[in-house]
Amino acid sequence: MSKVKYYYDSETLSYKKIAHKSGRKFGFALIGVAGAFLAGFILLVIYINIPQIETPKEMALKRELQNMQLQYNIVNKKMDQIENVLANVEDRDNNIYRLYFESNPIPEEQRKAGFGGINRYKNLEGYENSKLITETNRRMDILSKQIVVQSKSLDEIAVLAEEKEKLLAAIPAIQPVKNENLKRIASGYGWRNDPFTKVKKFHYGMDFSAPRGTPVYATGDGRIERADNRSTGYGNHIRIDHGYGYTSLYGHLYKYNVRKGQKVKRGDVIGFVGSTGRSEAPHLHYEIFMNEDRINPINFYYGNLSPEEFDQVLIKAQQENQSLD
Known part of the structure; x- marks a missing residue:
């Protein structure tokens, strides 16, 4: 219910009702809409031109x-x-x-x-x-x-x-007889005079002259493949299978210190110098095989010889003298 407003008329000394004009109401409404639109536009401009307010x-x-x-x-x-x-x-x-x-x-x-x-x-x-x-x-x-x-x-x-x-x-990399036990290197790898026939014959190993009973050492790690005298000319001999295609042979031994199938390390005593088989005097006949082919043992003494000692061994091994087997 709308409120009725009055005003005091001093001439008649009485209250009279205030009458509203219809045009005035429309004007107020228009002003309100315009004000609201202006306020919204101002707020939009402010929202666009200032950083967004974050929660x-x-x-x-x-x-x-x-x-x-x-x-x-x-x-x-x-x-x-x-x-x-x-x-x-x-x-x-x-x-x-x-x-x-x-x-x-x-x-x-x-x-x-x-x-x-x-x-x-x-x-x-x-x-x-x-x-x-x-x-x-x-x-x-x-x-x-x-x-x-x-x-x-x-x-x-x-x-x-x-x-x-x-x-x-x-790899068989040391000398099988120690230098202090050597009398001499009697013969090397190559053509040599046979001690029995006196004709030249290819000598497939090296002969180390030493007293009977001198220790013989394994020149590399491996397994004893043979320790017997059932090979022509070698007498009591030992063969070591080193693996990787390498085999070493020790011939004319006095006796064994190992048995077939035994594993040995480089430097182990495997036997003792003798003169069994086709031999002229106590010595060790030493051979190296690579994939069953005989190769010169002189190339495998880097493990325990100084350069000077190796040079001396090389000179002696190259002399075309008489072998002991």
């Missing part, structure tokens, strides 16, 4: 997003360092370790294989920092793959190193 929750999410972006940048810098270190390890692996152990290098495409084809990062698209997140994940995957490949390669290198160590220990 506490929006502010917290924005800080979290900024921190996440910062952390991703830090992770990418650390990955730069890891990639540099890994590249250095891969280079040494291919050009030093695998080269030394005579193993083929790992191709670059094998180290980074498995990252083409389908888009494996599709679920990371459509966000404000999708490019940063996708690139970081891609680099992490490549690094993980490279580390796995490199780890397997180092495992292989460890096995190759162990095999190399076994090979080096197996």
Whole structure:
């Protein structure tokens, strides 16, 4: 119900009703609409030209997003360092370790294989920092793959190193009779005068002249293949299978210190100098086989001779004298 307003008329000394004009009401309404429109326009201009007012929750999410972006940048810098270190390890692996152990290098495409084809990062698209997140994940995957490949390669290198160590220990690399026990090197590898027929005959080993009973040493790690006198001319003799194609033979022994099938190490005493079989005097006849072919033992004394001692042995071994067997 609308209120009725009155005013006091001093001439008639009475209250009279105030009458509202219809045009005035319309004017007030128009002014109100115009004022509302103006206020809305001013508020719109202010909203566009000043920073958006954020709620506490929006502010917290924005800080979290900024921190996440910062952390991703830090992770990418650390990955730069890891990639540099890994590249250095891969280079040494291919050009030093695998080269030394005579193993083929790992191709670059094998180290980074498995990252083409389908888009494996599709679920990371459509966000404000999708490019940063996708690139970081891609680099992490490549690094993980490279580390796995490199780890397997180092495992292989460890096995190759162990095999190399076994090979080096197996090669017959020392003189079978010590220098202090030697009378002389009676004969070397090559054409020599036969002590019985007095004609030239190829001598396939080296003769070490020493007193009967002088210790004879295994020249490399291996397994005793034979310890008997059932081979023409050698008398009591020992053969050691060193593996890797190497076999060493020790002939004309006085007696054995090992048995067939026994494992020996380089430097173990395996027997004693004698003059059994086709022999003219106490000495050790020593041969080396590589894949069943006889080779010159003079090339295998690097394990216990100085350069000067080796030069002396070489000179004596090259003399075309008479062999003792």
